[in-house]
Amino acid sequence: MSRTVVVVGGGYGGAAVAKALQEEADVVLIDPRDAFVNVAGSLRALTRPDWAGNMFFPFDTLLTRGTVIRDRAVSVDPDGVTLASGRRVAADYLVLATGSSYAYPARLNADSVDEALDDLRQTHKELASAERVLILGAGPVGLELAGEIKDVWPDKHVTIVDPAERLLPDFESExxxxxHRQLDELGIQVRLGTGLTAPPTTEASRAGTFTATTTGGEEITADIWFRAFGLRVNSDYLTDGRLTTLTPQGQVSVTETLNVHGPDGILGHVYAIGDLTDVAEDKMAAYALRHAEVVAQNITAHLRGEQVAATYRPMPDPMILIPLGSRRGVGQMPTPDGPAVIPAATVSEYKGVDLFTGRFTEQFGPTAA
Ligand SMILES: Cc1cc2nc3c(=O)[nH]c(=O)nc-3n(C[C@H](O)[C@H](O)[C@H](O)COP(=O)(O)OP(=O)(O)OC[C@H]3O[C@@H](n4cnc5c(N)ncnc54)[C@H](O)[C@@H]3O)c2cc1C
Structure with missing residues (x-):
């Protein structure tokens, strides 16, 4: 019986599916990168370059039995994947897990660990020389970046600007x-309900002094700025419509079993997981990992000739962990009694101390550091 499972994208979801199925099937993992990237570590990798290697887990050690192809999918159809190199990879099962992109440094531009570390070291140098930092976007990424900067350089002036009227509006007011209390203690300035009248005159993430004006008329002078908004789904390779029709947001529409909707019905052997999908929930690694478990169970059942049974349902309440450096932070977790706000010490214990490095070292082997 044919049992080739082709996984497109080796982020949180794809790497976990590939790892879970490597004993059951002939797994082929396709990703242009040379390592799994623990994206949650990227902002600390910027402020502490000596720590940066901890966010990479080489694919060679992560998969012991499968095949890793370092290439980019340019088209997918129900029978397999066409790669940028022109190579064709035939598949019995397909798992699409190409995730999303975001502005650097939250997401790294380079595909190789060495180049990514060079980029981070360069930006670190430019950030180190900047006295005043402007962050555009007060979502989780902007807040976390501000916290990491203050952890290393408590005296830098950090200002965050966001047109939203409230921080994290979907979470508990507590x-x-x-x-707000922790941001005040750290001296992080937050300007809500306002944007800039024009983008800064310097390039994002590059040192260079500029003055920007908010729509409220305030002038902000800074020596570097970072973009902390604008998630984009990585689904360009599906726009030819040979596999599925993307949603207006560029997402892949999936069923409860995480099967992909094809043009003529559900594709029983094709799955999509993680940030790529139209599952109605925040886009988070924690959810991508849960999707991966469901898909690994369903493909295993198929391979064994058993009934496909695992389904995925989003959690009723949102959750979040936002460290502000290694010791502070805020969070909300689901409990049987509803959402619970957790103290800084717990945020630190769950995420802030090592940004999940320990967890991924257990699962994926040693880091590149
Ligand atoms: C700074 C930051 C902190 C975060 N912290 C948390 C957190 O604490 N907890 C949490 O749950 N979530 C967190 N997130 C969100 C989390 O990173 C995403 O939800 C998660 O990365 C999604 O995982 P994924 O498997 O869908 O895809 P990704 O992790 O985005 O991986 C996609 C992979 O696909 C590859 N790829 C892309 N296009 C192609 C192609 N055409 N062909 C082949 N391969 C391709 C990419 O190279 C990449 O390796 C954070 C995000 C950021 C930016």
């Missing part, structure tokens, strides 16, 4: 109050 958590928001705690967040």
């Amino acid at each position: 958590m928001r109050d705690d967040l």
Whole structure:
């Protein structure tokens, strides 16, 4: 019986599916990168270059039995994948897990660990020389970046600007109050309900002094700025419509079993997981990992000739962990009694101390550091 499982994208979801199925099937993992990237570590990798290697887990050690092809999918159809190199990879099962992109440094531009580390070291140098930092976007990424910067350089002036009227509006007000208190303690300036009248005149993530004006008329002078908004789904390779029709947001529409909707019905052997999908929930690694478990169970059942049974349902309440450096932070977790706001020490314990490095070292082997 044919049992080739082709996984497109080796982020949180794809790497976990590939790892889970390597004993059951002939797994082929396709990704242009040379390592799994623990994206949650990227902002600390910027502020502490000596720590940066901890966010990479080479694919060679992560998969012991499968095949890793370092290439980019340019088209997928129900029978397999066409790669940028022109190579064709035939598949009995397909798992699409190409995730999303975001502005650097939250997401790294380079595909190789060495180049990514060079980029981070360069930006670190430019950030180190900047006295005043402007962050555009007060979502989780902007807040976390501000916290990491203050952890290393408590005296830098950090200002965050966001047109939203409230921080993290979908979360409990108790958590928001705690967040404002900690931001005040750290001396992080937050300007809500306002944007800039024009983008800064310098390039994002590059040193260079500029003055920007907010729509409220305030002038902000800074020596570097970072973009912390604008998630984009990585689904360009599906726009030819040979496999599925993307949603208006560029996402892949999936069923409860995480099978992909094809033009003529559900594709029983094709799955999509993680940030790529139209599952109605925040886009998070924690959810991508849960999708991966469901898909690994369903493909295993198929291979064994058993009934496909695992389904995925989003959690009723949102959750989040936002460290502000290694010791502070805010969070909200689901409990049987509803969402619970958690203290800084717990945020630190779950995420802030090592940004999940320990967890991925257990699962994926040693880091590149
Ligand atoms: C700074 C930051 C901190 C975060 N912290 C948390 C957190 O604490 N907890 C949490 O749950 N979530 C967190 N997230 C969100 C989390 O990173 C994403 O939800 C997660 O990465 C999604 O995983 P994924 O498997 O869908 O895809 P990704 O992790 O985005 O991986 C996609 C992979 O696909 C590859 N790829 C892309 N296009 C192609 C192609 N055409 N062909 C082949 N391969 C391709 C990419 O190279 C990449 O390796 C954070 C995000 C950021 C930016």
